[in-house]
Structure formats: C-alpha cells, structure tokens
Amino acid sequence: MLVVGGGLVGLTAALVLRHHGVSVTLVERRETTSPQPKARRFHFRSMEVFRELGLAATVHEAARDLADHDRMAVGHTLAEAEQLPLWQPGDVDVLEVSPELPCLVAQDALEPVLRAAAQDAGADVRFATALTGFEQDADGVADPGGRWLRASYLVAADGARSGVRTALGIGRSGRGAVGEPAVNVYFRADLEDVVRGREFNLCQIEHPDAPGALASVDGRFRWVFMTSGERTDRDWPALLRTALGVPAPDLDVLSVLPWQPEMLVADRYSAGRVHLVGDAAHVMPPFAAMGANTGISDAHELGWKLAAALSGDAPPALLDSYDAERRPAGWFAADQSARRTLDLRGTGTPDPDLAHPFLLVAGGFQYTDGALCRADGQDPEPVHEFAPAGRVGTRVPHRWLDEARTRSTLDLAGPGWALLVAGDPRPWERDAGGVAVHRLDADFLPAGTALLLRPDDVVAWRGTDVTAPPRVLRDLLGPTAVAA
Incomplete structure (x- = not known):
C-alpha cells in the first residue's frame, strides 16, 4: 500500500492500515513534518480513532500545554481581554458524548508523534521522497515505469494542491472563496504573565488598528495572529504589539502566510486504485476546526475497506462505497464550516440549515x-x-x-x-x-x-x-x- 503525503491525515492513514495488518509505504516530499501549527483542535471522533489505535493517551500528553485553554476571550487588546463563558450545549452532557474528550494540540507538535508511532507500527515512512508521477493498471499503482515502487492501491493525502488529484483530472465543486482573504502571522513572545488566569484557545482582538484573532499554540511562547487582508509587507511587530497591548520586547515574527478560506470538495474521491483523503478530497474554512478531523475520519473508514479488499475478505467493489459515504460527509462538513464562517459573530439572521455542533464533532453524520x-x-x-x-x-x-x-x-x-x-x-x-x-x-x-x-x-x-x-x-x- 502506498500513502502519498506525510501530514496528519497521511500519517493517520498509515497507522490505520498497519492496525489492520496492511504493509504500508508512506512518501513525503518535505524533509520533515510541518513547521507550522495549522490545525489545533481535535474533536471527539478523531480522539476515538486515536483511542482505537492505542494513541489517545499519547495525543493527550502532547496536548498538555493547552489543556486549560478551552475558553474563548474577547477584548480591545489582549491585555484587556476577558474570558467568555465556557460554551455548553444545553441539551447534551459533554462527558457522556464520547469515551475521549477533545483536545487542543498544534499540528507541528502532533505530527512528529504520529510519525514516530507509524514507524513503530512497522510503516515504511520515507520523508524527502517525492512521487513525481504514477501509473495504474488492473493490478496496481506504480511510479512511471515501475522502477522503484509498486503497490496495490494509492492513498492520496498530499494536500489541497494535490498533485495526485490533478493528475487524475478530478475537479472540485463548492462555494469557492468564503469571506475575505486573510493573513496568519506566526510569532514567538513570552505572554504567560499577560494571559495568566485568562487562558484561551482563541481571543478576538477588537482594536481598530489591529483587529483580528489571536490563537494559542502552546499557551505561553507560540501564537498565531489572524487578520483580514492580503498584504504581507506590513510592520507586523508594531501591529502585533498594538493587538497585544504590551511591549513584548522578545517578540519574534516567525512566518507570515496569506490565505483565503475556501469550500471545495472533489467531484470524485476515487479513481481506479487511487483514493483521496483529507485536503486532497476537501478544503473548508478553519473556524469549525473540521478540516483535519474530517480527513482523519476519511482515513479511518478507507483503511478497513482497503484491508478487506487486500486480504480477500471482500471484493474490490467494496471500495466503491468509500466515495458513496465519505464524499457526502465531506460536503456536509465543508458546507457547515462555510455557513459558520459567514457569520462568525452570530449577529446575522440564524441559518436554519446549521446542524447541531455535536453532529459535526462526534461523527453524527x-x-x-x-x-x-x-x-x-x-x-x-x-x-x-x-x-x-x-x-x-x-x-x-x-x-x-x-x-x-x-x-x-x-x-x-x-x-x-x-x-x-x-x-x-x-x-x-x-x-x-x-x-x-x-x-x-x-x-x-x-x-x-x-x-x-x-x-x-x-x-x-x-x-x-x-x-x-x-x-x-x-x-x-x-x-x-x-x-x-
């Protein structure tokens, strides 16, 4: 089995396949796991998948720095921000939803944990290895000419700009761009004293000269500031200090990344012996934290079906059900994420098509x-x-x-x-x-x-x-x- 892509979803796919006894080779063009925090919230359903893989405790340990940062906050600046009441659905006892609580853990902290676990489970994990092309026939998938690798199936977890999806000619449909372009500024600053007693996951900053949202990455040193606009050449240290409301003399900008929230879903999740998972199959706005979580569920479902087909316990036709099930699920998650993005503050007319939040986070589709x-x-x-x-x-x-x-x-x-x-x-x-x-x-x-x-x-x-x-x-x- 070949998995292309060594991010959260690709590594999870390798782990799930090994859990089912399938030999796996994973290739990733980057030399190492993601240096960016990116995804941070992992919902009930993802933690249940990690529980089945024997990794829930390990993931919770990796998340220990943000264990108390589950609140939201809002203020003119960070220094003036106040915690909002902890959201609780009035009709659901959170502790009875799942055997595992959700957790906050930055992607750059979690991916090395999953990579090590995949290698320990026996997966052949090859970073700094790019798949530049592939061919498929009735018996399998291989690099052009089959010179170095051949597998029965290919799982494409190679991201939103998936080269595998492009090579297959699979289009995408959906709302496209949702909301305004944005910029993420990843920076370091010791803000422990500023946030003590007001710990948060996300803090809305309402300063007119520096509006945006501040996300905790480790709760003390690492932060991401998200603001609307397309310019990346602004005086970010000055703007950040305005948003923080403190001098922050040790502030160090690590990266500035422009991005556009989008809602797009692949028109097919499967083509012959190739199957799309994660961002290769669907992209969605991040504000419901559904992108990586939906991808983890893709990998969980596809894994057992591939194992059944490879072992002879089921005919290859079973794999047709992957697209039939996961594409509507991906569309639902992406559409719900887009709907929430269009009215982040909840000040508009309530959307009658919004699903109950737990239907998203606890695998209720x-x-x-x-x-x-x-x-x-x-x-x-x-x-x-x-x-x-x-x-x-x-x-x-x-x-x-x-x-x-x-x-x-x-x-x-x-x-x-x-x-x-x-x-x-x-x-x-x-x-x-x-x-x-x-x-x-x-x-x-x-x-x-x-x-x-x-x-x-x-x-x-x-x-x-x-x-x-x-x-x-x-x-x-x-x-x-x-x-x-």
Missing part, C-alpha cells in the same frame, strides 16, 4: 448509501439536535460498559466487526460466523434487537432477525465474509 443494509421505514438521524440512537449509517452511540468507565461501546468494533445484542446473545452466536457478539443493555436498543458494527464503529445493520447478520455480511463483503 449519517451515511445513506454505501456498505450498509438500511431497512425501509427507519427514521433518519436528526440534524438540528444531537440524538444518536444507533441508526443504520451512524456511529454507534457511546455508552460505558463498566462501572470504572474504562470500556465503551466504541471499543467493541475495530479492527474487526462486532454484533451488539440487547438480551440473550446465545441465539445470535450460533450464526455469527466468527463475528464477536456482545450483550448490550442500553437505552437506545430495545430487547431482542441487535446492531452489526463495522470496523469503523458505524452501524451497518439493525434488526431482530437472528439469521440476518451473516446474510448482511455476505451481501456487503461477498461470499467469503462469513465462514460456512
């Missing part, structure tokens, strides 16, 4: 087509409220399985399938065909009902017919899915 067995008459997942109920095409709801709160329903599947049964599991075990059967007494599962979970924690089937699960598996994966 419902697949309606793909590797699923949907029964007629089943209710769709609500969009304007967070009410997971184990519906087909959704992530299984989190429920603790023990009093010590160490095991969750989200620990029952992955890397294999699982069958969750409300009531006596013995009748289901007779025809389970090697699928792990677990008794689950939960509020969302009536007695005598079972859920068939895919390796990515998505409900593939729900019903009361004890003979159905092996038949569903055969329909989804082919005749080799269940032992005779």
Whole structure:
C-alpha cells in the first residue's frame, strides 16, 4: 500500500492500515513534518480513532500545554481581554458524548508523534521522497515505469494542491472563496504573565488598528495572529504589539502566510486504485476546526475497506462505497464550516440549515448509501439536535460498559466487526460466523434487537432477525465474509 503525503491525515492513514495488518509505504516530499501549527483542535471522533489505535493517551500528553485553554476571550487588546463563558450545549452532557474528550494540540507538535508511532507500527515512512508521477493498471499503482515502487492501491493525502488529484483530472465543486482573504502571522513572545488566569484557545482582538484573532499554540511562547487582508509587507511587530497591548520586547515574527478560506470538495474521491483523503478530497474554512478531523475520519473508514479488499475478505467493489459515504460527509462538513464562517459573530439572521455542533464533532453524520443494509421505514438521524440512537449509517452511540468507565461501546468494533445484542446473545452466536457478539443493555436498543458494527464503529445493520447478520455480511463483503 502506498500513502502519498506525510501530514496528519497521511500519517493517520498509515497507522490505520498497519492496525489492520496492511504493509504500508508512506512518501513525503518535505524533509520533515510541518513547521507550522495549522490545525489545533481535535474533536471527539478523531480522539476515538486515536483511542482505537492505542494513541489517545499519547495525543493527550502532547496536548498538555493547552489543556486549560478551552475558553474563548474577547477584548480591545489582549491585555484587556476577558474570558467568555465556557460554551455548553444545553441539551447534551459533554462527558457522556464520547469515551475521549477533545483536545487542543498544534499540528507541528502532533505530527512528529504520529510519525514516530507509524514507524513503530512497522510503516515504511520515507520523508524527502517525492512521487513525481504514477501509473495504474488492473493490478496496481506504480511510479512511471515501475522502477522503484509498486503497490496495490494509492492513498492520496498530499494536500489541497494535490498533485495526485490533478493528475487524475478530478475537479472540485463548492462555494469557492468564503469571506475575505486573510493573513496568519506566526510569532514567538513570552505572554504567560499577560494571559495568566485568562487562558484561551482563541481571543478576538477588537482594536481598530489591529483587529483580528489571536490563537494559542502552546499557551505561553507560540501564537498565531489572524487578520483580514492580503498584504504581507506590513510592520507586523508594531501591529502585533498594538493587538497585544504590551511591549513584548522578545517578540519574534516567525512566518507570515496569506490565505483565503475556501469550500471545495472533489467531484470524485476515487479513481481506479487511487483514493483521496483529507485536503486532497476537501478544503473548508478553519473556524469549525473540521478540516483535519474530517480527513482523519476519511482515513479511518478507507483503511478497513482497503484491508478487506487486500486480504480477500471482500471484493474490490467494496471500495466503491468509500466515495458513496465519505464524499457526502465531506460536503456536509465543508458546507457547515462555510455557513459558520459567514457569520462568525452570530449577529446575522440564524441559518436554519446549521446542524447541531455535536453532529459535526462526534461523527453524527449519517451515511445513506454505501456498505450498509438500511431497512425501509427507519427514521433518519436528526440534524438540528444531537440524538444518536444507533441508526443504520451512524456511529454507534457511546455508552460505558463498566462501572470504572474504562470500556465503551466504541471499543467493541475495530479492527474487526462486532454484533451488539440487547438480551440473550446465545441465539445470535450460533450464526455469527466468527463475528464477536456482545450483550448490550442500553437505552437506545430495545430487547431482542441487535446492531452489526463495522470496523469503523458505524452501524451497518439493525434488526431482530437472528439469521440476518451473516446474510448482511455476505451481501456487503461477498461470499467469503462469513465462514460456512
């Protein structure tokens, strides 16, 4: 298996594939991981993926510097800023949403952790190695002429300007530019004394001469100031000191990067033996922190399907379901991010199409087509409220399985399938065909009902017919899915 791109999503893809026992080579043209903080917030669902990979504790440790920086702040300057009340959805207990809390960790701190973990897991990780072209045929993908590398499939995680996507001729659709052009100024300054007691994730600066937003990278020394405009040749030290409201004698500007928020989604996620993930598949404004998180979910889903196809447990046609499921999910995340960007302050007319925030951050999007067995008459997942109920095409709801709160329903599947049964599991075990059967007494599962979970924690089937699960598996994966 070949993964192109050594950022957050590419490294996660390599880890997921190794988790499923697939040999992986990852190539990255850069010499090292990202020097820029970029993505910083990792939601419930991403942390659940890291939990399955055995990395959640490691990621939380990498995030320790920002552990208390989950608030927002606003002020004329940083020195005058005040924390805003911690946002809490009135209808959801945050601690009951997931077995893992979200965390803040800068991309340049997390990527080395994932790179080391991928190498420890046995992935062949090659930085300073560029894929300059590729060819594919009925048997695999290779560099031109097949001189140095050949793989059964290629996972393109090579970013928003994906050379792989361009080579395939895959276009993109969407809103395009969203909002105004902006500039990110990455700088160092010891601001510990300034922010002590008013720690924040993001601080809105309202000074008329230096409006923008200040993001914490490590909570003390590293910061990103985001402001609108296209000019990069301004006197940034002076402007930053105005925004900070303090002299900051040690201030050092590290980089100045212009950018334009965009909402664009690839018209296809797959072409033959090549599959797009992350920014290669979708770009979206950063203000809902959905870009990297959506890419991590791409890698999580694609990984088990590639493993099933490579092992012969499923026909290659299973991979058609990747586009059928993840492209609508990517569009949903990108569109929701764009909608939030258009009214960051919430002062306009409320958008009736805004989904409940937890539908974004806890994997609440419902697949309606793909590797699923949907029964007629089943209710769709609500969009304007967070009410997971184990519906087909959704992530299984989190429920603790023990009093010590160490095991969750989200620990029952992955890397294999699982069958969750409300009531006596013995009748289901007779025809389970090697699928792990677990008794689950939960509020969302009536007695005598079972859920068939895919390796990515998505409900593939729900019903009361004890003979159905092996038949569903055969329909989804082919005749080799269940032992005779």
